[in-house]
Amino acid sequence: MAKKVIDCDLVVLGAGGSGLVAAVKAAELSGKKVVVLEKAKKAGGSTYYAHGFGVQYSKWQQEAGYPDTRDDTFRRTMNNLKWKVNHKLILNFVYSSGPFFDWLVEKGGAEEYFVKPATYQAPTTAQGGQGPGGQAAGGGMMMRMGSIDFPKRHMNKESRDPSIGPGWMGSYVVTKMLEQCKKLGIEIVTSARATDFITDSKGNVTGVKADTADGKLQVNCKACVAAAGGFGANREKLAKRWPEYADGNRFHIFSCPTSDGDSLDMAEKIGAFVDYKNMYWLVGGPAHHPYSYTIYRIMLQPEMVYVNLNGERFVDETGGLDPCFNPLSKQPQARCYGVADNDLVEMLGERLIANPHDGPTDIPINKKFREDIAYEESLGNELTKKADTLEELAKKIGADPKTLVATINRYNEFCTNGRDLDFIKKPAYLIPIRKPPFYAFHGQRFTETTHGGITINENMEVLNTKGKAMPGLFAAGDNAGGHTIDGAGAGALDFAVVSGYMAGIAAGKYLSKA
Amino acid sequence: MTSTLSTLSRRKFMLMSSAAIATPFILNAAGFVPSANGKEKTKTYQIGSTCIGCHSCFYNCPQSAIHWGNDKYEIDQKKCIQCGTCYETCNISAVIEK
Numbered sequence: 001m002a003k004k005v006i007d008c009d010l011v012v013l014g015a016g017g018s019g020l021v022a023a024v025k026a027a028e029l030s031g032k033k034v035v036v037l038e039k040a041k042k043a044g045g046s047t048y049y050a051h052g053f054g055v056q057y058s059k060w061q062q063e064a065g066y067p068d069t070r071d072d073t074f075r076r077t078m079n080n081l082k083w084k085v086n087h088k089l090i091l092n093f094v095y096s097s098g099p100f101f102d103w104l105v106e107k108g109g110a111e112e113y114f115v116k117p118a119t120y121q122a123p124t125t126a127q128g129g130q131g132p133g134g135q136a137a138g139g140g141m142m143m144r145m146g147s148i149d150f151p152k153r154h155m156n157k158e159s160r161d162p163s164i165g166p167g168w169m170g171s172y173v174v175t176k177m178l179e180q181c182k183k184l185g186i187e188i189v190t191s192a193r194a195t196d197f198i199t200d201s202k203g204n205v206t207g208v209k210a211d212t213a214d215g216k217l218q219v220n221c222k223a224c225v226a227a228a229g230g231f232g233a234n235r236e237k238l239a240k241r242w243p244e245y246a247d248g249n250r251f252h253i254f255s256c257p258t259s260d261g262d263s264l265d266m267a268e269k270i271g272a273f274v275d276y277k278n279m280y281w282l283v284g285g286p287a288h289h290p291y292s293y294t295i296y297r298i299m300l301q302p303e304m305v306y307v308n309l310n311g312e313r314f315v316d317e318t319g320g321l322d323p324c325f326n327p328l329s330k331q332p333q334a335r336c337y338g339v340a341d342n343d344l345v346e347m348l349g350e351r352l353i354a355n356p357h358d359g360p361t362d363i364p365i366n367k368k369f370r371e372d373i374a375y376e377e378s379l380g381n382e383l384t385k386k387a388d389t390l391e392e393l394a395k396k397i398g399a400d401p402k403t404l405v406a407t408i409n410r411y412n413e414f415c416t417n418g419r420d421l422d423f424i425k426k427p428a429y430l431i432p433i434r435k436p437p438f439y440a441f442h443g444q445r446f447t448e449t450t451h452g453g454i455t456i457n458e459n460m461e462v463l464n465t466k467g468k469a470m471p472g473l474f475a476a477g478d479n480a481g482g483h484t485i486d487g488a489g490a491g492a493l494d495f496a497v498v499s500g501y502m503a504g505i506a507a508g509k510y511l512s513k514a
Numbered sequence: 515m516t517s518t519l520s521t522l523s524r525r526k527f528m529l530m531s532s533a534a535i536a537t538p539f540i541l542n543a544a545g546f547v548p549s550a551n552g553k554e555k556t557k558t559y560q561i562g563s564t565c566i567g568c569h570s571c572f573y574n575c576p577q578s579a580i581h582w583g584n585d586k587y588e589i590d591q592k593k594c595i596q597c598g599t600c601y602e603t604c605n606i607s608a609v610i611e612k
Contacts, residue, residue: 257564
């Protein structure tokens with residue numbers, strides 16, 4: 001087996017959002033040689049499929065008169081995380097997102113992709129997080145208050161309506177960063193799986209060993225950024241850490257298949273403290289994911305009626321992705337359908353067009369939502385069902401017609417009486433299901449990825465088991481601990497790219513000094 | 515032109531818009547010009563269980579041979595012309611070439 005050796009100053013593990021941003025920023029700052037090792041055949045990782053991220057107080061927002069909400073975000077995040085994490089890290093993170101976005105805009109082409117925020121208007125109370133994503137922690141909107149979202153995703157030619165996939169914010173970051181890598185001469189070695197760190201007698205990282213298709217590879221370096229992601233795609237590791245969810249039922253994984261947590265093992269081997277206890281696994285459901293984003297949003301409205309595959313209700317639909325997840329896990333096959341009648345679909349569609357802020361994201365739905373529904377129905381698979389009678393609908397979703405009719409009749413009775421005796425859903429959301437055609441939208445559980453693991457300090461340096469920083473070893477993104485997503489339905493990509501930016505600055509400074 | 519576009523089905527419209535960016539299938543991974551008669555079938559493509567459902571292959575398939583199966587995309591081998599577009603467009607190497 002041939003052994004190839006590459007000498008460089010900084011090696012980055014993982015060519016996803018964090019890794020590429022860290023590599024570009026460090027190369028810019030220090031002018032040193034940077035090499036990125038990527039396990040997959042292509043760069044991008046899970047970031048390539050990610051939605052969007054919130055930005056706090058960037059230049060664009062300042063120009064549009066947005067208030068400075070960074071301190072509020074800091075307080076809210078710390079309280080949500082019960083002050084379990086390094087507050088200096090979170091403060092740096094909150095204050096770095098604006099500069100990161102400004103830096104991204106400097107790379108050019110941003111105006112074509114994003115809409116510059118319009119002049120700021122204070123949100124009305126009607127918009128204050130009444131949506132299903134909005135109930136968590138004082139409103140999902142809070143996460144995004146004073147933040148830019150990216151409604152112009154259709155500018156990217158690869159973008160279509162689906163709720164994930166190329167064309168969203170993540171793929172924009174990846175594409176931009178790959179451009180910069182080319183410009184700065186950063187080498188990206190694909191199909192190279194890093195296996196071990198090489199350390200000197202003092203414990204400093206001096207290199208990385210990797211396996212490639214052509215044999216062993218050794219990269220000698222002065223510093224390293226571990227940005228290889230969590231283990232969201234490794235079912236064995238997930239089952240070990242969260243045995244309660246390894247029930248064998250449907251569980252859609254959005255992590256790219258190479259997210260198997262190798263970097264956690266590597267860091268643990270050289271004495272870093274990997275905090276499995278304080279890791280967070282982002283799960284949710286029922287979601288109409290990964291299909292039409294428009295139906296996904298309609299499905300999440302509190303007026304929908306969720307029924308399991310037997311045709312029975314099982315939860316108060318107001319809860320949204322987070323609270324409904326556990327009840328859904330207990331249903332047959334962990335799948336369900338959201339049932340609505342013609343009037344309800346019309347009403348929800350029109351409402352989402354009029355008020356896109358009703359939920360965790362500001363990304364508007366497809367205004368021709370009826371086309372989306374008709375299109376999915378025409379595919380003839382499990383995604384969307386339409387029928388003129390409830391009996392027919394029950395047959396299409398594989399439920400017992402009598403049970404479904406009884407469920408809906410009971411629900412309609414609750415609507416008439418103004419009280420949901422089963423799940424105590426708020427009377428305001430009780431709308432009867434009466435007018436054909438009836439619709440059923442498929443919902444399932446999903447997981448994005450795991451967050452946390454390798455503990456870091458506020459300078460993104462990895463800490464060992466004694467809590468001391470390991471010089472020259474940095475971590476960023478999903479494999480870095482210290483920031484667990486705060487449950488408001490957004491924030492994974494925020495931390496991925498912004499922590500990459502912070503690690504890039506830290507590594508760049510470290511290399512300039514060395 | 516506008517009226518033509520508005521009468522197109524969503525699927526056809528998407529295929530049209532993707533035609534400009536998809537790899538032209540005459541310059542595919544396998545390096546041959548595919549033909550619908552199946553004479554040049556040298557490689558087969560399958561979608562592995564690591565598919566996350568990002569729709570890249572689905573929207574780029576020139577034959578509409580890819581459909582949603584049980585929690586992942588699947589290729590209809592009867593329609594597939596082995597052009598390799600799915601293999602090229604999959605960013606996470608979930609399409610297996612044999």
